[in-house]
Amino acid sequence: MILLDDVTLTYPDGDARVTAVDHVTLEGRPGVVTGITGPSGSGKSSLLALAATLIRPDSGRVIVDGVDATGLDAAGRTALRRERIGIVFQQPQLLPSLTAREQLRVMAELGGRGRRERRAAVQGRVDELLDAVGLGELGDRRPAHLSGGQRQRVAIARALVHEPRVLLVDEPTSALDSARGATIMALIARLTRERQTATLLVTHDLVHGDALDETFVVTDGRVNVGESASRGGRGNTP
Numbered sequence: 601m602i603l604l605d606d607v608t609l610t611y612p613d614g615d616a617r618v619t620a621v622d623h624v625t626l627e628g629r630p631g632v633v634t635g636i637t638g639p640s641g642s643g644k645s646s647l648l649a650l651a652a653t654l655i656r657p658d659s660g661r662v663i664v665d666g667v668d669a670t671g672l673d674a675a676g677r678t679a680l681r682r683e684r685i686g687i688v689f690q691q692p693q694l695l696p697s698l699t700a701r702e703q704l705r706v707m708a709e710l711g712g713r714g715r716r717e718r719r720a721a722v723q724g725r726v727d728e729l730l731d732a733v734g735l736g737e738l739g740d741r742r743p744a745h746l747s748g749g750q751r752q753r754v755a756i757a758r759a760l761v762h763e764p765r766v767l768l769v770d771e772p773t774s775a776l777d778s779a780r781g782a783t784i785m786a787l788i789a790r791l792t793r794e795r796q797t798a799t800l801l802v803t804h805d806l807v808h809g810d811a812l813d814e815t816f817v818v819t820d821g822r823v824n825v826g827e828s829a830s831r832g833g834r835g836n837t838p
């Protein structure tokens with residue numbers, strides 16, 4: 601579960617401050633893909649950065665899996681991210697010198713389960729995830745030898761390797777053609793169900809809206825009640 605509770609975020613802007621997120625309340629629940637959409641500059645990435653505990657809100661609370669991140673110091677927030685949050689950025693941000701399998705293994709070893717896992721257990725989890733994203737055969741390739749869509753799959757698998765409760769995804773399809781984009785969105789929807797992550801997904805267009813269980817529209821930093829569209833059914837409050 602992830603809850604943004606009445607969060608506001610401002611950035612310095614000369615002598616003044618610009619409000620990027622304005623008293624937003626938004627919840628992501630296990631097994632549900634919550635879409636965040638809206639025009640460029642409306643505050644979508646800022647919302648995601650707040651959810652990721654990468655920036656602190658000026659006011660309001662960010663609750664990750666029951667833990668109030670706003671009460672934690674930087675080290676505490678880093679630990680929280682390592683244990684409970686998976687992040688997929690717009691650009692996959694893979695390490696060029698590592699193979700797909702190694703990208704996941706490094707994350708599994710960094711990602712804190714708070715105990716040393718046996719190498720074989722890590723390897724098993726890594727291989728299972730590569731299979732789950734359809735890259736079982738390509739684990740030995742480096743990013744330069746993968747397509748854009750395949751790199752994005754590696755990034756998704758890497759974000760899940762420490763088994764986070766919360767998955768945050770920013771514009772995963774923007775570098776892909778629409779067919780590949782649809783596949784990535786369907787993949788995220790499937791993994792969200794299978795792994796019961798609370799998934800927040802930012803997208804500036806709703807071409808792939810089918811993969812979203814509900815959608816919040818952000819305008820000028822605000823999520824207006826009533827503008828939140830929903831396709832109903834699973835996960836939504838009746």
Ligand SMILES: Nc1ncnc2c1ncn2[C@@H]1O[C@H](COP(=O)(O)OP(=O)(O)OP(=O)(O)O)[C@@H](O)[C@H]1O
Binds near residue numbers: 612620641644645804
């Ligand atoms: N680091 C920063 N410093 C100052 N202002 C910023 C910073 N990051 C974002 N902003 C401003 O905050 C507002 C929201 O930006 P944000 O990146 O969250 O929008 P977005 O909805 O993700 O846009 P896009 O669809 O273009 O990615 C914008 O007015 C932007 O100019």
Ligand SMILES: [Mg+2]
Binds near residue numbers: 645646
């Ligand atoms: Mg953005």
